[in-house]
Amino acid sequence: MAIQRQSLREQIETEVMNRVGAGDFDMGESINEVTLSADLGVSRTPLREALISLSQQGVITRISGKGFRWAPISERDFAEAVQIIAALECLALELSPADELNVIAPRILDAAKAFTATEALAEEVNSHDDDFHELLLSKCPNRRLLETIASHKVALRRYEKFFVGAKDRVERAATEHSAIANALIAKDLSAAQAALTANWLNSTSRIGKAMASKEGAKAAV
Amino acid sequence: MAIQRQSLREQIETEVMNRVGAGDFDMGESINEVTLSADLGVSRTPLREALISLSQQGVITRISGKGFRWAPISERDFAEAVQIIAALECLALELSPADELNVIAPRILDAAKAFTATEALAEEVNSHDDDFHELLLSKCPNRRLLETIASHKVALRRYEKFFVGAKDRVERAATEHSAIANALIAKDLSAAQAALTANWLNSTSRIGKAMASKEGAKAAV
DNA sequence: TCCCATATTTCTGTATACAGTATACTGAAC
DNA sequence: GTTCAGTATACTGTATACAGAAATATGGGA
Numbered sequence: 256m257a258i259q260r261q262s263l264r265e266q267i268e269t270e271v272m273n274r275v276g277a278g279d280f281d282m283g284e285s286i287n288e289v290t291l292s293a294d295l296g297v298s299r300t301p302l303r304e305a306l307i308s309l310s311q312q313g314v315i316t317r318i319s320g321k322g323f324r325w326a327p328i329s330e331r332d333f334a335e336a337v338q339i340i341a342a343l344e345c346l347a348l349e350l351s352p353a354d355e356l357n358v359i360a361p362r363i364l365d366a367a368k369a370f371t372a373t374e375a376l377a378e379e380v381n382s383h384d385d386d387f388h389e390l391l392l393s394k395c396p397n398r399r400l401l402e403t404i405a406s407h408k409v410a411l412r413r414y415e416k417f418f419v420g421a422k423d424r425v426e427r428a429a430t431e432h433s434a435i436a437n438a439l440i441a442k443d444l445s446a447a448q449a450a451l452t453a454n455w456l457n458s459t460s461r462i463g464k465a466m467a468s469k470e471g472a473k474a475a476v
Numbered sequence: 477m478a479i480q481r482q483s484l485r486e487q488i489e490t491e492v493m494n495r496v497g498a499g500d501f502d503m504g505e506s507i508n509e510v511t512l513s514a515d516l517g518v519s520r521t522p523l524r525e526a527l528i529s530l531s532q533q534g535v536i537t538r539i540s541g542k543g544f545r546w547a548p549i550s551e552r553d554f555a556e557a558v559q560i561i562a563a564l565e566c567l568a569l570e571l572s573p574a575d576e577l578n579v580i581a582p583r584i585l586d587a588a589k590a591f592t593a594t595e596a597l598a599e600e601v602n603s604h605d606d607d608f609h610e611l612l613l614s615k616c617p618n619r620r621l622l623e624t625i626a627s628h629k630v631a632l633r634r635y636e637k638f639f640v641g642a643k644d645r646v647e648r649a650a651t652e653h654s655a656i657a658n659a660l661i662a663k664d665l666s667a668a669q670a671a672l673t674a675n676w677l678n679s680t681s682r683i684g685k686a687m688a689s690k691e692g693a694k695a696a697v
Numbered sequence: 698t699c700c701c702a703t704a705t706t707t708c709t710g711t712a713t714a715c716a717g718t719a720t721a722c723t724g725a726a727c
Numbered sequence: 728g729t730t731c732a733g734t735a736t737a738c739t740g741t742a743t744a745c746a747g748a749a750a751t752a753t754g755g756g757a
Contacts, residue, residue, distance in 0.1 A: 262710070262711095263710075263711070264711095287737095287738080288738075289738070289739095297712090298711060298712045298713075299712085299713090299739095300712065301711060303739095303740090304524065304525065304710095307525050308532055311532035311533070311627075312532070313620060319482065319483050320481065320739070320740085321719075321738090321739080322739055322740090323739095332620070335619065335620040335621065336620060338567065338571065339564070339567070339618070339620065339624060342563055342567040343560070343563065343564075345563075346560070346563040397560070399534060399556040399557060399560060400556065400560055402534075403560060403624070403628075406532075481718095483740070483741095484740075485741095508707095509709070510708070510709095518741080518742090519741060519742045519743075520742085520743090521740080521741055521743090522740075522741060524709095525740095541710085541749075542708095542709080542749075543709055543710090544709095
């Protein structure tokens with residue numbers, strides 16, 4: 256049994272990010288360390304350490320003397336992160352040994368198709384999406400690269416709540432992911448990269464619309 | 477007058493990195509928080525916060541329960557970081573508005589040539605190198621990207637000491653940088669990207685040799 | 698001499714305490 | 728009513744204290 260005593264700081268980091276994903280915090284607002292630490296049932300020390308870690312990942316901004324603040328969200332901010340992730344995932348594909356990529360290509364296609372089978376539960380869709388990308392990059396030998404990608408994806412969790420309502424999300428993802436997988440099966444790396452980039456960049460415009468409509472709904476209340 | 481009271485944590489971070497660049501620490505070894513904080517004349521709290529920040533940048537690794545450790549250096553580790561930086565700087569060029577890039581292209585060439593004029597003082601060479609890349613990316617509108625690139629470059633400071641002895645470094649850099657600049661002047665973005673990538677990847681093989689010779693010198697003592 | 702168990706020390710991870718700065722509030726002058 | 732000064736409060740940044748886990752040293756038995 257592999258009980259891995261996780262440090263409080265790490266637990267706090269994941270818990271905070273779960274709450275961020277659930278939309279429990281107002282992005283752009285400042286963070287009260289005392290309140291939050293009390294809410295989590297821990298002291299300020301490990302909380303601050305977790306917040307510093309998250310600020311390095313772009314989830315939080317820190318202003319000297321004024322403490323921490325949830326990094327504001329915007330379509331532009333989302334686009335910036337996505338541009339980086341897309342480029343890095345393309346690099347990861349490029350660095351993956353071609354033969355190993357061929358071996359897993361069919362499985363990647365399966366993962367892409369698995370989408371359509373799911374019910375539209377938001378969490379389940381997220382999980383499938385993560386699985387797909389994880390499998391896609393699983394043969395990349397550059398571990399630092401994989402860590403960097405993961406780090407940037409953390410920042411995107413601030414936008415999770417905007418995804419829940421998207422009806423056509425499942426179909427789109429399945430289509431786009433299948434395109435990537437098929438390109439890999441055809442041993443066409445640059446086509447796979449193009450499809451992968453398209454997959455990411457498309458999400459930007461989707462988010463833009465989702466944010467606009469949610470903002471409208473919010474204003475109506 | 478713009479006095480900006482810097483937090484202790486930030487000062488520690490820069491001081492620690494300066495010492496890393498100077499080769500004051502043995503990479504791969506564990507970090508004693510008490511000793512280091514006493515040496516810096518601060519308490520453990522801001523030191524730990526700085527170390528956490530640096531661990532996010534890949535300068536330090538942390539093992540639960542065993543504290544911090546200087547991330548080991550190796551040619552492979554260097555190569556991993558360089559692959560990422562090269563890809564991200566290429567992306568930054570791609571995202572820079574073409575017209576703005578044209579405007580600064582001559583200045584970029586000047587910066588490339590400025591190299592040859594310098595004496596071979598290690599610090600001055602580093603500074604020129606940084607200036608060149610900073611100017612090159614100055615028109616990139618994706619701020620997150622620029623921060624990410626900077627973050628990865630911090631990790632490379634662990635290898636600074638291996639650069640000092642390189643005689644031909646100045647000429648090589650001048651040549652490679654000029655190639656980048658000339659491609660930009662010719663409005664050939666992909667050629668510029670190729671030259672930029674080559675510039676970075678070349679540094680990997682150079683580091684490999686430098687590490688081998690320094691290691692040999694160390695073993696001889 | 699080597700190995701293992703136990704004791705001791707060291708060090709990390711977390712909580713608490715304190716100081717100084719930023720913010721909010723109150724009240725008086727205009 | 729508005730503006731400014733002065734005071735009180737809240738909060739961050741840093742230092743210190745404490746508990747528990749690792750690492751190291753000590754000693755006895757094979």
